Amino acid sequence: MEPVNRMKIEFSSLAANVSFARVAAGAFASQLDFTLNDIEELKVAVSEAVTNSIIHGYQNDPAKIIELSAEIRCETLVLAVEDRGLGIDNIENALQPAYSTDPERMGLGFAFMQSFSDSLDVQSLPGKGTRVIMTRACRKEATPQQGH
Numbered sequence: 001m002e003p004v005n006r007m008k009i010e011f012s013s014l015a016a017n018v019s020f021a022r023v024a025a026g027a028f029a030s031q032l033d034f035t036l037n038d039i040e041e042l043k044v045a046v047s048e049a050v051t052n053s054i055i056h057g058y059q060n061d062p063a064k065i066i067e068l069s070a071e072i073r074c075e076t077l078v079l080a081v082e083d084r085g086l087g088i089d090n091i092e093n094a095l096q097p098a099y100s101t102d103p104e105r106m107g108l109g110f111a112f113m114q115s116f117s118d119s120l121d122v123q124s125l126p127g128k129g130t131r132v133i134m135t136r137a138c139r140k141e142a143t144p145q146q147g148h
Contacts, residue, residue, distance in 0.1 A: 005031065005072040013054045013064040013083070021050045021068050021081075028070045029077050032138040041116035042079065042136060048109035049081035049132045057085025057130055075138045084129035091122050 007028055011017045022043040029042050050066055058064040067082045088094050097111040114120045117134035124130040 006070070008067065008069040010065050010067050012062055013058045013060075013066055014062045015051075015054060017066070018047050018050050018054070021066075022047050024068060025070060025079055028072075029079075031072060032075060032077060034077075034136075034138055038136070038138075042077070042134075045113045045116040045134050046079060046081065048112045049079075049134070052109050052132070053081060053083035053085060053130065057083035057087075059086070077136050077138070079134045079136075080131060082129065082131040087126040087128050088122070088124040088130055089126050091124055095122065 007024075009024060011020060025046040026039050026043045029039050034042070046068065050068070053066045054060060058066075064083065064085065067080075069080045069082070071078045095110045095114070110120070110122070113132065113134055117136050119133075119135045121133040121135075122130065123133070
């Protein structure tokens with residue numbers, strides 16, 4: 001059985017740490033045979049999840065902590081972003097494209113996360129926080145047949 005590789009980091013709920021989370025997730029994902037485009041998409045998905053935690057979960061309170069964890073198992077990457085903020089009252093509404101509780105936001109964060117992941121699982125309890133889990137399998141490129 002293939003060993004599981006894991007990492008977990010915590011960082012302050014600051015906009016400056018969105019790029020840090022992107023780089024950390026991209027570096028971890030690069031252990032698999034993802035294309036550069038795959039890694040860029042994963043970095044966008046992580047950026048959106050972290051930004052949601054900062055803006056919606058913590059209402060821009062820099063004293064709060066966000067956790068990014070990742071796991072590689074059987075050529076599949078699982079990324080999770082978790083906060084202990086306000087939580088989401090209605091996950092079904094929140095997952096709708098263009099839905100946002102902030103009129104200044106476009107409401108496309110979850111749409112990006114869904115399109116750049118094989119699966120997206122949003123777990124949230126109002127007043128307790130939100131955990132966003134994104135899974136993406138590494139797709140091996142078919143190698144051309146020699147001599148044909």
